[in-house]
Amino acid sequence: MNTFGRLFRVTTFGESHGPALGAVVDGCPARVPLGEEDIQPLLDRRRPGTGPLVSPRQEADRVRILSGVFEGVTTGAPIALLVENEGAQSRDYEPLREVFRPGHADCTFAWKFGVRDHRGGGRSSGRETVGRVAAGAIALRLLSLHGVRVEGRVISVHGVSGEEVMAAEVREAVSRGDSVGGVVEVVATGVPRGLGEPVFGRLDAAIAGALMGIGAVKGVEIGEGFGAADLYGSEMNDPILPGGFASNRAGGVLGGISNGEPVVARLAVKPTPSIALPQTTIDSSGHPVEIEIAGRHDPCIAYRIVPVAEAMLGLVLADALLLQEARTRISGE
Numbered sequence: 631m632n633t634f635g636r637l638f639r640v641t642t643f644g645e646s647h648g649p650a651l652g653a654v655v656d657g658c659p660a661r662v663p664l665g666e667e668d669i670q671p672l673l674d675r676r677r678p679g680t681g682p683l684v685s686p687r688q689e690a691d692r693v694r695i696l697s698g699v700f701e702g703v704t705t706g707a708p709i710a711l712l713v714e715n716e717g718a719q720s721r722d723y724e725p726l727r728e729v730f731r732p733g734h735a736d737c738t739f740a741w742k743f744g745v746r747d748h749r750g751g752g753r754s755s756g757r758e759t760v761g762r763v764a765a766g767a768i769a770l771r772l773l774s775l776h777g778v779r780v781e782g783r784v785i786s787v788h789g790v791s792g793e794e795v796m797a798a799e800v801r802e803a804v805s806r807g808d809s810v811g812g813v814v815e816v817v818a819t820g821v822p823r824g825l826g827e828p829v830f831g832r833l834d835a836a837i838a839g840a841l842m843g844i845g846a847v848k849g850v851e852i853g854e855g856f857g858a859a860d861l862y863g864s865e866m867n868d869p870i871l872p873g874g875f876a877s878n879r880a881g882g883v884l885g886g887i888s889n890g891e892p893v894v895a896r897l898a899v900k901p902t903p904s905i906a907l908p909q910t911t912i913d914s915s916g917h918p919v920e921i922e923i924a925g926r927h928d929p930c931i932a933y934r935i936v937p938v939a940e941a942m943l944g945l946v947l948a949d950a951l952l953l954q955e956a957r958t959r960i961s962g963e
Contacts, residue, residue: 634762635841635945637952640767642761647720652712652827653761655698655768658951660706662772663674669693669767673713676763678926683788683800685928688717693764711764715757720749722924728914729921733903740914745906756845756931760936766941769948773818776951780944782816782936785896794927804929807906811899812932816841816939818882818893818947825950826890832886833893841897846931849898853881893947897939899932 635640637657642650653744673693678685684748698709727748730737736752739746746752787796788810794813803810809919828831838850851857858866859880868891869876875891882893903926913919928934 631744634843635943635949637956638772638907638945639766640762640945642758644715644758644761645747645752646715646755646757646800647723647752647789648715648749650714651757651760652710653765654707654729655709655711655765657703658698658709659769660704661951662704662768662775662869663702664695664768664771665702665711668762668771669695672763672767672770672937672941673760676759676934678934679857682938683797683928683930683933684928685934691760696746708786709768711761713760713764719926721740723749724925726921726923729919730911730913731903731921731923732909732911735901737912741759754845756934759844759941762945766938766944769944770940772948773944773951776797776820776822777820778818778947778951780818780940780947782814782943783941784932784936785813787812787814787930787932800930803901809902809905809927809929809931811846811901811929812937814899814932814939815895816895816897816941816943821888821890821891821893821947822951822954823880823888824949825923825954826883827855828886828887833888833946834881834883834886836946836950837883837895837943838895840946841895841939844897844935845939846900846902846935847897848900851896853884853894854879854880855896888914888950891912893943895939895943897935899935902928902931912960 633639639656640653641652670693673691677689677691679906694712696710697710698705698707734751736746740907741756761883771859788799789798790796798811841847843852866879868880878891882888902921906922909919911919
């Protein structure tokens with residue numbers, strides 16, 4: 631299950647401490663203006679080593695387009711994207727070769743496959759998102775030609791809001807050898823009406839699945855989300871006016887289909903599981919072990935998940951857009 635999408639399809643590859651990561655995008659229409667300069671900004675926002683609130687691992691994360699683009703436009707052929715790993719320090723993980731880190735996928739990978747890459751988590755590492763972000767940048771480029779814009783932000787950290795207050799909360803966690811989680815909001819504006827299907831293939835279900843598929847995300851809500859459970863119907867319903875909706879508690883989706891309002895989703899991001907405090911776990915033989923995890927880790931993953939969330943929402947919307955265009959062409963609408 632390393633491929634995402636139906637018409638706009640993305641296959642990602644690579645591991646945290648392997649030679650490179652990347653993606654192959656198949657199904658992108660021809661004649662979309664595209665260059666490495668369209669992909670790099672989103673990767674730059676995701677990359678580590680950019681400040682005190684993120685992992686200090688140093689990676690340039692420079693993307694190379696290997697195929698599918700000619701003279702500045704897409705050709706309709708598969709687009710291969712490659713990002714080389716440069717700053718891996720695998721020796722930091724040698725003490726964890728036979729130890730399962732709490733909160734990570736070490737144990738589940740081993741139980742499922744009978745083998746695992748202990749170096750930074752391998753395929754289950756957050757670094758796997760490099761391929762998603764590179765591919766998502768292409769989806770966002772396609773969407774921009776249709777007037778769709780996607781933007782995300784961190785709206786709270788450890789239960790507090792405000793840029794300086796959130797930063798202070800992260801610094802406090804670092805001083806304790808701990809980590810914190812946060813909430814990320816991602817919004818797509820300019821989304822046309824009619825994207826998504828009414829039963830299977832609902833747009834909100836696809837968005838929730840894509841965002842929930844990001845590592846460290848433990849909850850997703852669309853529009854009013856869980857708050858809807860505390861409202862009356864008279865409070866939750868968005869009044870419909872001749873010019874559109876008076877409010878957007880539905881988050882841009884009704885009955886699984888986009889209604890023309892901004893698509894709004896929020897993600898609950900758990901605290902980084904790699905912390906310096908002592909933790910109880912077991913080794914690969916089932917014996918109890920106490921560990922303190924060294925290495926370079928994000929004290930709050932939420933900040934670097936923002937561009938990943940933008941990319942995944944972009945992939946869902948690009949796929950839904952192509953499906954709707956195919957439907958209208960076939961039906962002659």
